[in-house]
Amino acid sequence: MPDAEKILLKMAExxxxxxxxxxxxxxxxxxxxxxxxxxxxxxxxxxxxxxxADLIGRVMSEAFLQASDEDPKLTFxxxxxxxxxxxxxxxxx
Numbered sequence: 001m002p003d004a005e006k007i008l009l010k011m012a013e014x015x016x017x018x019x020x021x022x023x024x025x026x027x028x029x030x031x032x033x034x035x036x037x038x039x040x041x042x043x044x045x046x047x048x049x050x051x052x053a054d055l056i057g058r059v060m061s062e063a064f065l066q067a068s069d070e071d072p073k074l075t076f077x078x079x080x081x082x083x084x085x086x087x088x089x090x091x092x093x
Contacts (some may be wrong), residue, residue, distance in 0.1 A: 004035045 008031055012019050019027055063083070068074045 004031050005040065007038075008034055 008027075009019070011017075012061050022030075060083070064074075064076060067079055067082075
């Protein structure tokens, strides 16, 4: 059974919706709406991850350039090792 069908069955059960009382066409339409929403959410999530990765890349490259100005022999792998050991505070701070 495809994931959308499983999700629809679970949602219907939780909400007390009797899918048996609906026509095949109505159930098919609900499935299509659910799949469309899932696709939209996936696209939004992927777009957000791409933007986040781009920002992280820009910040990392700027930080590397600043660090290499201080130490011209610094290689990127060495820089990454330094960054890996930085303790970050809580996000709420």
